Amino acid sequence: MTVETTTLLSAVAQGDTIAFEQLYDRYSPTLYALLLRILGNPEDAQEVLQESFVKVWTNATSYDTARGSEAAFLISIARSRGIDRLRSRKIRSDRENDAGREISTVSSFVVNKTGADDAIQSQEQKAVRGALAELPEAQRVALQLAYFEGLSQSEIAARLGEPLGTIKTRMQLGMKKLREHLKAFQ
Amino acid sequence: MMTHEEFDSIAALDAVGAATAEEARSLDAHAAGCADCRRARDEYAEAASLLARDLTPVAPPNDVRDHVIASLDEDAGGDVIDMESRRMNPWWLATAATLFLALWGWREVGIRVAREHVKNQQAEIKMLNDENATLQQQKEKLSLEMQALGSSGTKTIALSGQQAAPTASARVFLVPDHRRAIVFFSNLPENPKDKSYQLWIITSKPQSAGVFDASHGSATITIENLPVETEIKALAVTLEPRGGVEQPTNTNFFVMGKT
Numbered sequence: 001m002t003v004e005t006t007t008l009l010s011a012v013a014q015g016d017t018i019a020f021e022q023l024y025d026r027y028s029p030t031l032y033a034l035l036l037r038i039l040g041n042p043e044d045a046q047e048v049l050q051e052s053f054v055k056v057w058t059n060a061t062s063y064d065t066a067r068g069s070e071a072a073f074l075i076s077i078a079r080s081r082g083i084d085r086l087r088s089r090k091i092r093s094d095r096e097n098d099a100g101r102e103i104s105t106v107s108s109f110v111v112n113k114t115g116a117d118d119a120i121q122s123q124e125q126k127a128v129r130g131a132l133a134e135l136p137e138a139q140r141v142a143l144q145l146a147y148f149e150g151l152s153q154s155e156i157a158a159r160l161g162e163p164l165g166t167i168k169t170r171m172q173l174g175m176k177k178l179r180e181h182l183k184a185f186q
Numbered sequence: 187m188m189t190h191e192e193f194d195s196i197a198a199l200d201a202v203g204a205a206t207a208e209e210a211r212s213l214d215a216h217a218a219g220c221a222d223c224r225r226a227r228d229e230y231a232e233a234a235s236l237l238a239r240d241l242t243p244v245a246p247p248n249d250v251r252d253h254v255i256a257s258l259d260e261d262a263g264g265d266v267i268d269m270e271s272r273r274m275n276p277w278w279l280a281t282a283a284t285l286f287l288a289l290w291g292w293r294e295v296g297i298r299v300a301r302e303h304v305k306n307q308q309a310e311i312k313m314l315n316d317e318n319a320t321l322q323q324q325k326e327k328l329s330l331e332m333q334a335l336g337s338s339g340t341k342t343i344a345l346s347g348q349q350a351a352p353t354a355s356a357r358v359f360l361v362p363d364h365r366r367a368i369v370f371f372s373n374l375p376e377n378p379k380d381k382s383y384q385l386w387i388i389t390s391k392p393q394s395a396g397v398f399d400a401s402h403g404s405a406t407i408t409i410e411n412l413p414v415e416t417e418i419k420a421l422a423v424t425l426e427p428r429g430g431v432e433q434p435t436n437t438n439f440f441v442m443g444k445t
Contacts (some may be wrong), residue, residue, distance in 0.1 A: 024254060166395070179232075
């Protein structure tokens with residue numbers, strides 16, 4: 001049985017394990033890539049991926065289609081848990097030391113998806129890449145430091161050697177552009 | 187009192203986790219009663235997910251999938267409905283299942299009460315943690331301001347009112363060793379709701395040092411990571427579109443002073 005993407009989470013909320021497995025197969029490559037980017041090592045990323053999907057299972061009833069997409073709901077859970085893990089284990093310095101190893105590890109995995117997933121992914125990737133490519137480099141970097149490294153505005157300002165106000169303005173302008181792009185795409 | 191535009195700007199930062207605890211809490215409180223700001227917050231959250239969706243997907247190892255499925259059984263205490271299996275069961279199993287569920291219901295009620303209790307406690311812990319973080323931030327901010335005002339190396343720069351606001355003024359306390367400054371503004375006209383004041387550090391070209399609103403003519407702004415003192419030629423304030431811009435759109439300065 002194949003459950004449509006838009007109804008997967010509502011089926012999961014009803015306790016449907018088949019829908020849950022389809023949800024895992026559809027989104028785990030995106031969430032795993034995100035967690036590898038945040039945590040920098042496969043062991044942590046796999047552990048947090050597991051925790052994230054258990055959280056999705058227990059919190060599926062809180063998903064509201066009016067508030068956003070299924071993908072954004074799952075990404076939000078994984079990102080939040082990833083950043084929590086990053087902070088609690090204080091592995092930032094390890095991650096910087098392991099940066100070279102991370103690249104080779106990530107590239108050694110193969111994505112296993114269906115043709116339909118590929119088509120959706122391809123269309124989505126195209127739209128996403130367009131959105132991020134339109135952002136000025138400085139805005140994109142500031143947003144990525146906050147989103148992937150969990151840095152505060154002050155920490156980003158210190159990292160980039162820029163005044164706090166400049167960083168705040170850059171991030172706000174960058175997010176406004178992404179939001180506008182998303183509206184246009186929808 | 188913050189405007190919708192200010193909450194919109196906070197929502198933009200909150201979507202990537204960059205709003206302060208205080209900002210996030212004020213946004214939550216406001217959004218609870220404002221449909222427009224709730225929608226803005228949701229749209230920014232959706233937009234932030236683009237950062238993750240831009241990454242090249244990576245398939246996790248197969249055993250992670252097995253562990254996830256096994257975790258569901260443990261987490262739900264066996265409360266997992268396998269739809270495939272359920273369709274294959276003979277009709278008489280339904281009777282047994284009904285009896286089982288009746289007995290099991292008592293246990294389920296107990297579990298739900300316990301879960302609700304844990305959930306409430308977690309919410310309370312989160313609220314206290316947020317409050318603690320806010321107080322810590324306020325303490326650090328006050329400490330930095332005290333340090334700046336009391337430091338022997340602190341230099342003072344006076345900014346005077348310009349044609350746009352002749353009676354306005356500002357005093358800058360500059361701590362070169364820490365590359366930090368605190369600026370106190372007075373007698374500034376109240377800015378329109380669709381505009382923000384923006385402070386510029388002028389070196390070889392203007393750099394934004396932050397946006398602010400004038401409340402009853404006064405405002406205070408703390409600047410971190412200043413360019414080294416010798417590079418700063420002047421400081422000036424312009425009125426810009428709400429939220430600020432990358433470069434000044436006009437030279438109608440409200441206050442200005444040279445170092």
